[in-house]
Amino acid sequence: MASPTTPAPNGIVLIDKPQGFTSHDAVARMRRLAGTRKVGHAGTLDPMATGLLILGLGSSTRLLTFIVGLSKEYLATIRLGSSSTTDDAQGDLLGFAPQSQLDRVTDELIAEGIIPLTGEIEQVPSTFSAIKVDGKRAYALAREGESVELKARAVTIHAFEILGISRGVDEAGNGFIDVDVRVECSSGTYIRALARDLGFKLGVGGHLTALRRTRIGSFHVSDAHDLDKLEHAPELLTPADVARGIFPVVDLNQTQALELSQGKKVFLEGFPDSAEPVAAIGPEDRLVGLITVKKNQSRVVVNFPTETEKS
Template identity: 40%
Template sequence: MNEGLAARPRPANGGPDGVVLLDKPVGLSSNIALQKVRRLFGSRKAGHTGSLDPLASGLLPVCLGQATRFSGYLLGAAKGYRVTGRLGERTATGDVEGDVVERCAWEQLSRDDFVAVLPGFRGPILQVPPMYSALKQGGERLYKKARRGEVVERPAREVEIHGLELEAWTPPSFSLDVRCSKGTYIRTLVEDLARAAGSCAHVTALRRYAAGPYEHESMYTLEALEALAAESPERLAEVVLPIDSTVAGLPMVTLPAEAAHRLMQGQPVALGPEGDAGLVRVYSPAGFIGLGERGATGELRVKRLLGTCKV
């Protein structure tokens, strides 16, 4: 997957270009965590690739500098979570921060009963987004309406659960490993699973461990990053992953210098019939230059380029 990944550009000003894998702590919003990382690296531009609720911890990829040009491709990537739920109580927010709004019996459920409902939630499913979410309706975030006590109709949305396994069963607590598509609400999934099993539940802990191509790479806490920054800028820079790690899952195309130059000027480049149509990561002899789109006839057109790149 990491074949062809380019070296990290090190601009003289404005901070590094690349990706930092932050281990976000519980209690901190994704935006505050992002700003702390941005300031540590002295970056003018930064963005994350899918927020985590303050209750949640774990992987928050932070794109710095030119890597923000490719952050959108991570927003739509699959995610991996480990979640702990508690049977017998449903809360207004779907997690421990909300008031209990329903109590249900759970003592009758066995591990086998709970496992039996899991297959029905694997693959494409429909979810009704929770009221406590950042989705907008009528130009206003749903959570703002919920805080006023309002409940409005929310259309169900299709999401995909790629993997769903019960990891621990210590009733009334249980833990799940979930791999899912963009837009999946883990709080809603836990509620729906418990309802299908004949009870109710809410989330007590949530941790993200994977996002797109990032899973086995090391994550860094804010404290660890601060310690590296205190050692030296060079030590801190060592944790920055290259820009093209954001699109490492795409096929790779390497062009001769002349063809790369033409592509960078907006001209199509003929690749031949080999290879499937779709997005590819493109390299010149000097390294990664951006993304292209291969057509059905093998013609490559530019999709998104680095702001500065060499051929």
Template identity: 40%
Template sequence: MKWRAAAGSESPPPRNDEDPMAKKPKKNDVHGWVVLDKPFGMTSTQAVGAVKRLVGTSKAGHAGTLDPLASGMLPIALGEATKTVPFVMDGAKVYRFTVRWGAETTTDDAEGPVVATADVRPTPDEINAVLDDYEGVIMQVPPAFSAIKVDGERAYDLARAGEEVELEARPIEIHALDLVDCPDTDTAIFEAECGKGTYVRSLARDMGRQLGCRGHVIELRRLAVGPFGEDDMISLEMLEALRHSPAREDDLARLIRPVETALDDIPALAMSEADANRLRNGQPVLLRGRDAPTFDGPAYAVCRGQLVALGDIDRGAFSPKRVFNLART
């Protein structure tokens, strides 16, 4: 993790209404990933804003929206890491969620009004018997209250305005779906590992319909996203505590994951300084020698351990698509 003070010019004289002794916080060139344990009730946008303020950086973005009523992992990219966000978003995700049987809601969670009820309650054996139907590549209809666009408008905006929203089923992939516990006859706890675009709320809705008992999600927590696991998560309270730490930058450097963590699933290419400079100028590099890769596809280049570029290998040449402006070692 590299840090450098932001360049700046001499400060202008303070206005009459400014305290000349007051110091504005500096914005650091922080590059990497904060794997936030997002609290319940906070939007993903609010979480990004809070991390930007606490870390003191000006550029950040998240890798996959997490609903306000959900908690857990929200990977937040800082600085140059924002260029690698798609690789994290495309990774598998793990959720633990609790379903309340007996009622289906407009939002498929506890926020919306009830639209259907049932007196039937499934047994653990009956639940386990249908889980295989939801594994693999399946067709899923997203919730009406979702961020999917319909004729240029968000589905949830149309639904809140009282319009009838009909979304088409689309293919998703669920790698695993397991029943974890049944605390009582009304609730069941599940864990799902799934691909991009899966709506856990829709899983609860569809299982409830199939079992004849209706259902909706009452608690949802994301445990993993792409290369990040539970052990990587840090809380806003931890970041807040670092603001007053005498070794703030060193502590942050230990908590922030490197930019290239997002690229764990693609090959790395070691480059000479001369070839690295070509890549930084947007020029392709021929891959020669006995260790040259024999495959085509995405890869990233490093020079002396420093991330240089993200691009594609094609017929023995590496062409940069994204160049990283990181401090050189």
């Protein structure tokens, strides 16, 4: 743990989560490596999934709320020919389509099936999801054998691109079609549900067998640290640098930075009105807070303390 005289770590770190780790596992490991309890993550990845997980340390955890809502990119493999209880390979399979039925699913039909799953769509989340129903997680209710009905929600699929299609037979003699895809989507999209819905549209069932998150907003997995190779806490991205990648920026002088940190309104001559957050950055490249602006006056959305908690 950090000593009483040493500020606790404060910043953002990009992690490449390996398969088999939960998001909670990743947070727990970073707590040990960084010596602080104050660690959070932006956007859960299932244990089966790999790829980009963004962790916040110290007061930078306040940025995670805004990172969660950014668009995302995934690489995935959809297996056509069978559905599962969880819509992915972690669940129990629910039977197999006959080979004669699979033979009728051409590459062209797969491409046509993706079209109505692109753009602004209404998506019913997977039953085994973390969405709360009457105060309990849907996956917990499903595991208890309760019937779970989730409402459709609006999501946007910016891109649903086929990267490759392969056909085969498993060890039990059941045929399948594997479709490798790239998906760019809004926050809240379930890639498992896309696999389920594509299989349904084609009449052969479908579930996800591989998933890798490659991007969140402007943050890319190519810049991430391999979690299973970390032996000590990595260098953190500063709150100011992260905020620049998410929000418009206004630079403050020393007086403005002090007044804003005290919760006061600051006059920002010539700065356009903004109902969306603006990053207010002070001297020494310190993220003072997130603000909105109306008639050249700031309004604090969230402030960032000058000192992080001591652990």
